[in-house]
Amino acid sequence: MPFDLHKTVVLVGMMGAGKTAVGTVVARKLGVPFLDLDGEIEAASNLTIAELFARYGEEYFREKETQVLSRLLEDPPHILSTGGGAYMFARNRRVIAQKGGVALWLQAELNLLWARVRYKSTRPLLQTEDPYGTLKALHDKREPIYAMAPLRVRSFSNYTVDDMAKQVVTSLARHPDILSVQQPKAKSDAR
Numbered sequence: 001m002p003f004d005l006h007k008t009v010v011l012v013g014m015m016g017a018g019k020t021a022v023g024t025v026v027a028r029k030l031g032v033p034f035l036d037l038d039g040e041i042e043a044a045s046n047l048t049i050a051e052l053f054a055r056y057g058e059e060y061f062r063e064k065e066t067q068v069l070s071r072l073l074e075d076p077p078h079i080l081s082t083g084g085g086a087y088m089f090a091r092n093r094r095v096i097a098q099k100g101g102v103a104l105w106l107q108a109e110l111n112l113l114w115a116r117v118r119y120k121s122t123r124p125l126l127q128t129e130d131p132y133g134t135l136k137a138l139h140d141k142r143e144p145i146y147a148m149a150p151l152r153v154r155s156f157s158n159y160t161v162d163d164m165a166k167q168v169v170t171s172l173a174r175h176p177d178i179l180s181v182q183q184p185k186a187k188s189d190a191r
Contacts, residue, residue, distance in 0.1 A: 009168075020036055034080075037069060038082075044068055087146060108155040112156075153171050
């Protein structure tokens with residue numbers, strides 16, 4: 001079934017919510033590009049996110065994040081995953097709205113997030129004495145901000161990535177200003 005995506009869908013949520021995995025499948029289902037904000041920042045700066053933080057600090061990184069986000073929202077509609085902290089900043093929420101994007105929160109319970117990230121060494125924020133406590137604190141602080149997203153799709157432990165992608169597409173299709181389904185053209189009755 002062909003789709004027309006009218007707005008860039010910006011996936012927001014905690015680390016482990018599935019923004020990249022689900023976003024990739026959603027983009028494939030809709031026939032649009034998938035972009036990862038952190039990946040685009042790294043490509044633009046020729047540095048990893050960790051290197052940017054270490055060399056220039058969080059304030060510099062957040063400034064670059066907003067610049068790259070703004071630039072990507074000028075592209076034709078696509079699926080864009082963000083780092084867990086991007087949506088925390090009001091200026092990023094404003095940019096998404098002003099540039100015609102729409103934020104969609106992939107909401108996952110704390111225990112599901114923990115099950116997904118607990119053994120990953122690629123989560124610098126969790127390299128602490130108490131990684132679960134750190135994750136819980138981030139979760140508790142960020143959920144009220146993520147809840148500002150106009151759209152929300154809940155994740156469950158028994159959902160596959162494809163199940164989640166289908167839920168996202170269904171959620172988007174409820175909003176024809178975001179995603180419309182192209183109707184098959186009726187065959188003409190040529191005699």
